[in-house]
Amino acid sequence: MTVQNLASSDHSVEISGLEKRYTPQRGGEGGRGIEDVSFTVPHGKFFTLLGPSGCGKTTTLRCLAGLETADRGTISMNGRPVFSAADSRDVSPDDRPIAMVPQSYGIWPHMKVFDNAAFPLRYGRTTYPKAETRQRVLTMLEQVGLTEYADRWATQLSGGQQQRLALARALLCEPEVLLLDEPLSNLDAKLRSQLRTELRSFQQKFGVTTIYVTHDQGEALAMSDTIVVMNKGRIEQIGSPNDIYDSPASRFVADFVGSANLIPGVTEAALGSGDSAVDAKTSVGVVRCGRFTTPAVPPTAGQEMFVCVRPENIRVSTGTPGPEGANRFAARILSSEYLGDRQEVVVTVGDIELRAHADAHLDARPGDEVSAVLDPAWTIALWS
Structure with missing residues (x-):
């Protein structure tokens, strides 16, 4: 099984001038979540948003997913606009060519592993007959090493196995863009190191464009084709891992990365x-x-x-x-x-x-x- 490539543009994702403001809640602080965020993501690349808590990386990802509505800017996926503040265009998350793995994985505890993985094929954008659904799910579970766990309850899986299941379910959506929101942050250090290698391997194997959010510099340097370093809602630097580490553009980047x-x-x-x-x-x-x-x-x-x-x-x-x-x-x-x-x-x-x-x-x-x-x-x- 391979993820479909429905590309009609040189880039899977193009963001221009994205801005999101938050209003104060009951005396709390509001202000700008992100400001003038612009970047492009080539097809099939692993693209990471890196920065400390509160820097705007998750807000950017949620705007991409359609879970947040930006106040300004545009977002296009494979040449098709999915958001434009000027044109009042805001395509719903269900109609965007994406799949998302949240920090908690979103695994349903009342379902078995097979049913968790099969969910998007039964109720997603594109559904399949029962026999084809079974074949697709078993093929995917084999590729992520979970075939022998297909009939187990999801709660019986380890943290690493749950991460693989969440990734398998996302890939079964055949997304054009895969969004990952700190999926390794709940794991211990040794398992994180092992799974980041597996995750990068899966991404290269399926060739799906991936946008990854993390505050872990080691993850970003080890896995990414391109890193966007963010700070206080703005982009500090965009570059390859080597560029970011060896030629930082600011004191913040130099001090934060490594x-x-x-x-x-x-x-x-x-x-x-x-x-x-x-x-x-x-x-x-x-x-x-x-x-x-x-x-x-x-x-x-x-x-x-x-x-x-x-x-x-x-x-x-x-x-x-x-x-x-x-x-x-x-x-x-x-x-x-x-x-x-x-x-x-x-x-x-x-x-x-x-x-x-x-x-x-x-x-x-x-x-x-x-x-x-x-x-x-x-x-x-x-x-x-």
Whole structure:
């Protein structure tokens, strides 16, 4: 069984200028849920909305599903408009080419596994004769590894099995777009890691366009083709996992996705159009940044900025220190944690604390003098 591709556009989903406001409830706070959210999702891709609680990612997903009505903007699926505030168009959820897996999975406890999976084929947009329904359901249950559980009550399944059942039921709808709202958040860490691999594998196997909501950066980096990082109702950055991690567009993205050391400073010289590196004056000295996201207005000399460097891009060494400069600084070990494959150390450079991933066999203790080298190729200049 394969999910039907009814595409008539280069993108499965196109959102433009989406805005949703909430009115205060009995003295509570209202305000903007999302503002000027725009993005496109190519066919067959795994697209993730990532951000902290309250950032607007679930509101965006619910607007896509038709469970929320936006105040402005447009939504199209496979070239067909399903929402337009200007045209007063708002296609009902039942008539949108989607299937959705909620955070709680939505498994019906009074039904057996087979009946849960068969529900959309019996009562959905497209229904099938009894024999074909049975064949389709059993084929799908086999593909998600639940054939032997077909006659069990849904409540007898483990959390991971319930997640597979919810996914199987959604795929049996043959959606053009699959919406997933933090479906792994209720599972323990080990099972989450296992199931995110399975979920990505299923998505690639069926080729269904998927929009996934999560606050877990690890999930987003491991599973996604494209990540949208959201904050306070707005989009901070859109890019591949590599782009988001290695070239964050703002301090928020750098700090939220992974671990980052952020060193305040000022730009030493104006940024020219052909420059491939930026020098920053900081309290620990001049730091060369070999990576940066060019802002809308080129920064000038003396402009406030932050140097971002990931812990894995700081080398900590003992012995005779080399000459300072070239991003090499005298440092002192503040704390150290042995994690088997590495040590996570905190060093002080002047009045700045830096977290670094050091060699597992680094022979240094708190208080020892060391050298800290910030790899210029992976040190990032940020102006926002």
